Amino acid sequence: MVRDPARRRCFGPEIWFAGVAMHLAMLAAFLYAPQDVSGEAQRIFYFHVPSAWVAFLAFFVTVIASIAVLAKRSMWWDSLAVSSAEIGTLFCTMALVSGSIWGKAAWNVWWVWDARLTTTFIVWLIYASYAVLRMNTPSAERSARFAAVYAIVGFASVPLTFLAIRLWRTQHPPAVVMGGDGGGLEPKMLHALLFCVGAFTVLFVAFLRGRFRLEQLRRATQ
Amino acid sequence: MSWLSAVLCLAVKDVRHELRTREALASMFVFSLLVIVLFHFGFSDLGAGATAFAPGALWVTFTFSAMIGLSRSFAVEELNGCLRGLLLCPHDRSVVFAGKMLGATASIAAVSTVALVLFVILFNLPVLSQLWLLWLVMLLGVVGIASVGTVFSAMTTGTRMRQTLLPVLVLPVILPLVVFGMQVTARIIDSTPGGGIGGGMLGMVLFDVILTTVGMLTFEHVVVE
Numbered sequence: 001m002v003r004d005p006a007r008r009r010c011f012g013p014e015i016w017f018a019g020v021a022m023h024l025a026m027l028a029a030f031l032y033a034p035q036d037v038s039g040e041a042q043r044i045f046y047f048h049v050p051s052a053w054v055a056f057l058a059f060f061v062t063v064i065a066s067i068a069v070l071a072k073r074s075m076w077w078d079s080l081a082v083s084s085a086e087i088g089t090l091f092c093t094m095a096l097v098s099g100s101i102w103g104k105a106a107w108n109v110w111w112v113w114d115a116r117l118t119t120t121f122i123v124w125l126i127y128a129s130y131a132v133l134r135m136n137t138p139s140a141e142r143s144a145r146f147a148a149v150y151a152i153v154g155f156a157s158v159p160l161t162f163l164a165i166r167l168w169r170t171q172h173p174p175a176v177v178m179g180g181d182g183g184g185l186e187p188k189m190l191h192a193l194l195f196c197v198g199a200f201t202v203l204f205v206a207f208l209r210g211r212f213r214l215e216q217l218r219r220a221t222q
Numbered sequence: 223m224s225w226l227s228a229v230l231c232l233a234v235k236d237v238r239h240e241l242r243t244r245e246a247l248a249s250m251f252v253f254s255l256l257v258i259v260l261f262h263f264g265f266s267d268l269g270a271g272a273t274a275f276a277p278g279a280l281w282v283t284f285t286f287s288a289m290i291g292l293s294r295s296f297a298v299e300e301l302n303g304c305l306r307g308l309l310l311c312p313h314d315r316s317v318v319f320a321g322k323m324l325g326a327t328a329s330i331a332a333v334s335t336v337a338l339v340l341f342v343i344l345f346n347l348p349v350l351s352q353l354w355l356l357w358l359v360m361l362l363g364v365v366g367i368a369s370v371g372t373v374f375s376a377m378t379t380g381t382r383m384r385q386t387l388l389p390v391l392v393l394p395v396i397l398p399l400v401v402f403g404m405q406v407t408a409r410i411i412d413s414t415p416g417g418g419i420g421g422g423m424l425g426m427v428l429f430d431v432i433l434t435t436v437g438m439l440t441f442e443h444v445v446v447e
Contacts, residue, residue, distance in 0.1 A: 070443045125394040132390055136381045146377045149440040153373060153395055156436045160398035160429050167405065167421055 010217070011210045018199075018206035025050075025199035033192035041105035044098050046192055050200035052095035052120065058088030058204060059123065063155045066148035075219065078144035081151065082134065083211035087204060089127045096120060115165040122161050126154040140219070228313050232321025237328050239298065246294040247329055250287040254337040257283045258344065272345035277407040281400050283337050284363060288330045289389045292371035295326050296379045305379075309445060319372060319441040323434070326375075327368040334360050352410050355419075359410070362426040363403040369434040370395050376444045399429045 029046035036042035065081035068074065099117065100110050111117065130150055137143035185193065223231070240247055261279040266272055299305040308318050338360055342349060349356060374391045378384040406422035 070440070122394055122397055129390050129394055133377075133381070133387065136383050136387055138382065142380055145443050145446070146380070149373065149377065149444055150391060152440055153370065153433065153436055156432055157370075157395045157398055157429070160425065160432070161401070164398040164401040164405070164425055167402075167425065 010213045011206070014202070014206040014209060018203040021199035021202045025196045028192040028195045033189050034186060036189070038106060041102060044102045044105075046196045048095055048098040048102060049193060050197045051091045051098060053197055054200045054204045055088050055092035055095055055120075055123075057201070058084045058091060058208075059127065059155070061208075062088060062127075062151050066151040069144055069148040070152075075140070075144060078148070079212055079215040079219065080208075081144075081148065083208055083215055085127055085130055085147075085151070087207050087211060089124065089131065091200075091204070092120065092124045092127065096124060113165075115162055118165050119158065119162045123158055126158070130154065140222070223313075225314070225317060228311070228317045229320040229324060232308070232317065233324035233328065236295075236322065236325025240325075240329050246291045247333060250290045250329070250333040251336065253290055254283045254287040254333060255340070257286060258337065258341055262344075266345065272347060273411050276341070276345060276347060276411055277404040280338065280341055280360075280407060281363070281404050283341070284330075284334045284360060284403075285367065285393070285396070285400060286389075287333050287337065288326075288364065288367045288371060289392065291330050291333070292326055292368070292375045292392070293378075293385050293388050295322055295372060295375045297375075297384070300379055305445070315442040315445060316438050318445065319438050322376075323369050323372040323437070326372055327365055330368055331361055331364045334364055347411060349411055349413075352413070355410055356407060359403060359406050359423065359426070362423065362430060363399055366399040366426065366430045366433055367392070367396050369430070369437045373437045373441055373444060376441065395433075399426060399433075402426045402429065 025046070029043050033043065033046065061084040062081050065077045065084060068077040069081060096117075099120075103112065104110050130147060133150055134143050134147050137146050258279065261275060261282075265275040265279070296305065299308065309315070311317070335357065338356060339353075341347070342353065342356075371388070371392050374388055374395075378387045378391065381387055402422045402425040406419050406426070409419050409422070
C-alpha cells in the first residue's frame with residue numbers, strides 16, 4: 001500500500017500501531033462499554049473526550065516547542081510547533097463538533113456558552129489565527145519567530161479566558177449542567193474511555209511524526 | 223539616560239507625532255462615533271434599553287478603535303527606516319516596547335475617554351457619579367489591549383495583509399480582558415452594590431500584568447533583525 005517513497009518516509013510503523021489501536025478503541029466504545037441511561041448518543045463521549053485531550057496535549061507541545069524556537073533559534077523546533085499546532089486544531093475541531101452533536105442529543109441545543117465550551121472555542125480561534133499568521137508571513141525564519149511569540153502570548157491568555165467566563169457564569173448559572181465526569185462513570189465505561197484516550201494519544205504521536213517529517217521534507221526542498 | 227526616561231522620551235515622541243499629524247486620532251474618533259450610531263440603530267432603535275447594550279457597545283467601541291490606532295503604531299516607524307533607528311538606540315529592547323505601548327495607551331485612552339463621555343450623554347446613562355469608575359475600568363482595558371497590540375503590531379508590519387491581520391491576532395488573545403471589562407461595566411451601570419466589580423477589576427489587573435510581562439519578554443524576538 002505504501003509504495004510512494006515520500007509517503008513511506010513520512011509515516012513510520014507507528015501509523016500501523018495507531019490503526020490497530022483505533023480499531024480496538026471503536027470496539028471498546030461500541031461493544032465493551034455498556035449503554036448509558038441517556039441512550040446511544042452518550043457513546044460519542046469516547047471520541048469527544050479523547051479528541052479534546054489530544055487537542056490540548058498538541059497545543060501544549062506547540063507552546064513548549066515555541067519556547068524552544070525562541071531560546072535556540074532552531075528550525076527543528078519550529079517544524080515540531082507547526083506540526084503539533086495543525087494536528088491540535090484538527091482535534092480541537094473534532095472535539096467541538098462531536099460535543100455539539102452530543103449537546104443536541106442531551107440538552108436539545110447545539111451550543112451552550114458555558115466556560116469550558118467557550119474556552120475551547122477561543123483556543124480554536126487562537127490557533128486558527130496562528131495558522132493565518134503563518135500563511136501571511138513570507139520568510140520562513142520570520143514565520144518561525146512570529147508564530148512562536150503568538151503561541152506563547154496566546155497560551156498566557158487562555159487560563160484568563162476560562163477565569164473570565166467562569167466569573168461571569170457563576171453570577172448567572174447556566175440552565176444545563178455538564179454531565180458525565182470521569183468520577184461518576186461505571187468502571188467499564190471508565191476503562192473504555194481510558195483506552196480511547198490512550199488510542200487517540202498513539203494516533204496523535206503517529207500523526208505528529210508524519211506531519212513533522214513532511215515539514216522537514218518540505219523545508220529540504222525549499 | 224535611564225530606562226524610564228528613555229521610555230517616556232519614546233512615548234512623548236509618539237504622542238507628539240500623533241498630535242501633529244492627527245492621522246490615527248481622527249480616524250479612531252470618527253470610527254468610534256460611527257460605532258455608537260450603529261449601536262443606536264441596532265439596539266436602542268429596536269427597543270432595547272441602553273443599560274442592557276451599553277457594556278457591549280462601549281467595549282466594542284474601545285476595542286475596535288484601538289485596532290485602528292495600533293495598526294498605525296509601527297507602520298509609522300517603517301518610513302525612512304525609523305524602526306532600525308530605534309533599535310540602534312543604546313538601550314534594552316524593552317524600552318522600545320514600553321515606550322510604544324505607553325504612546326499607544328495614551329492615544330487609545332484619549333479617544334476612548336471622549337467616546338465614553340459621549341456615549342453616556344447620548345444614551346442618557348444614569349452613571350455620572352460613577353463615571354470615574356467606568357473610566358478606570360476603561361483604562362485597565364486599554365493598557366492590556368495596548369500591550370498585546372504593541373507586540374502584534376510590530377509583528378504584522380513584517381507580514382502581508384498587515385491591516386487585516388492585526389485584529390485577527392489581537393482579538394482572541396484580549397478576549398478575557400474584554401469579557402472582564404464588559405462584566406464590570408455592566409455591574410457599574412446596573413449599580414449593583416459591590417457585586418463582582420472587585421473580582422472583575424482584579425482579573426483585568428492580572429491580565430495587564432501577565433500579558434505586559436509576556437509581551438516585554440517576547441518583543442525582543444519580534445523586532446530582531
